[in-house]
Amino acid sequence: MTITNKIVTENLVLQYSDGTESLKDISMNIPVNSISVIFGPAGGGKSTYLRVLNRLNDLANVTTVSGKAHLYSESGDFIDILDPNLDVTALRRRVGMVFARPVVLPMSIRENLTYGLEIAGVRKRSLLHEAIERSLNQAALWEEVQDRLDDPAMELSGGQQQRLCIARSLALEPEVLLLDEPTSGLDPISTGKVEASLQELKKNYTIVLVPHSVQQAARAADYAAFFLQGKLIEYAPGNEMFTTPQVQQTADYIEGRFG
């Protein structure tokens, strides 16, 4: 069977131990093989929502998460992301994440890419090399680094480091890629390369992106969700959201009237 939604969240509520709610009753579906963008002013719950999807909130001071968050596989089966007994490492292999600042490991470019695979038990050199070339190509970095895979990753430019982080996530062949402002520190050319690679990647992956600007949201979004103060205000196809938003708060935000 073919699935339409990769992730289904219903009535998701996340409350910190001091009683503040970061997510208030979020119900939204993430369609498979597309880019879903979550945008809105700071403190709206965008990153929190992303972190729920691969359980990074386990590390934060979170008291309660309630509601439903299901991750579907191609077969139509799903796992409950919020299940306390879930193997979180296995979840994070299926749902990869890239952060705003590139976090490269103090190793060579090659080792940055093979690190996760080796932990996962892959030893065969041909398989490792195949994963390196594939993931670097997918992140639009292969041509720039193919002749210096053993150089320290720290020597790459900021834009290259961020694409290396994307490649590192892709090396593990996740099903979903979560990106939290992945181009916020990059120049326009590097940003363009990352955005272009996302358009290619969505053919094989499901992408959830928190963009660093409304303009990036508009460029990248197949679907766009506007988050404000923990609430999902509006969720619509990108080509409708940025020309004819239906909710006044959304229009005011994307027209720059607040935020």
Add this chain to the structure above:
Amino acid sequence: MASISPRETLDRAIDELLAEVIVQGDMVKDALFNAVNALKDQNISKAKVIYDGDRQINQKHFEIEEEVITLIATQQPMARDLRLLAAILEVTTELERMGDYAKGIARITVRIGEEDLLKPVESIPAMAMVCIDMLDRALKAFVERDADAARSIPDEDDQVDNFYNQIYRALMDHMISNPSNIDRANHLLWVAHNLERVADRVTNVCERIVFVVTGEILEMDRTDDEWFADEPW
């Protein structure tokens, strides 16, 4: 110190652009008004001035277009701002075409020269006044983003159509009764046709106003519906 709105530059630029659209609209209204009067008075030198004056309307069109494109590039407008700028591009183009109709009327006036005009010419200034009035109110509705006004203005196109049909029939009578009138009648028919097209383009402007306000693209030009109303399909 007063706080600075992040939209200050964009808001001011949009206001200035709308003012320029009004200026272009005034040029078009003057050109239409003067063109039908030059025709009625057979004032050939005035007609030539109108004919040449169309260049200024075109120039204004290019200026507005350039400013819109600059604003899109520099301000990255979204939602209603984006719809408004897209609508300004459309409206300035419609105005430019209406200017061409005024120029066309001026050209006909020059061509007719001193030849006697046929009687139906008497209805032409009144027909032009309806068109100019529709245009005037459409531009006001545009500046005020008044979708209700924009929805009602195209109904007045019926008056323009009535004028056109009446002039058409009168000119046909002239042609049938005396074929030597055919040339002169044809000239006036073109004039009436030009005015009828002005009203159609005002309807296009009204469609854009609704689009700016609601995001909905509405077809208000009912010419086709009327023409084919009796057809089985």
